Amino acid sequence: MAPQPGPEYFRRTGLGAVTAISLGLGLYTNQEYKAVVLAPKSIPYESLGFFGSFLQYLTVNHYGKLYFGYYLTWIIHGVEALYTYKLAGDKGLTSSTRLKWSLQTLLFGIFSLKFLNAYQPPKPKRG
Secondary structure (H helix, E strand, O other): OOOOOOOOOOOOOOHHHHHHHHHHHHOOEOOOOOEOOOOHHHOOHHHHHHHHHHHHHHHHHOHHHHHHHHHHHHHHHHHHHHHHHHHHHHOOOOHHHHHHHHHHHHHHOHHHHHHHHHOOOOOOOOO
16 A cells, blocks of 8 residues: 555655664674774674675774764765655645654665655645
């Protein structure tokens, strides 16, 4: 069932995008919820096999880029969320719906924002 246009319009991000973003940002996080960037010594690289070797290579040889990329990612998602809040208001959505869009965009970025950009609110009837 497709979402109906109107002031309560909201569409969830697809499962593929949710999975990709979660795994991508999950690279930075371990079981203790510390970022790999902030606590690289706490990661059990040997338990992760080939992927662990790759992560260890990145943290040893490209730590500065990982550190910068981690914070840049969250800054970009934050700016997208603020833009989404404004855009949803411009499209006449309710404040609770604007909050849903902003939160979803904060977590999943452009994959959420593209649905809101494509949304065209119903035009008022002339009469």
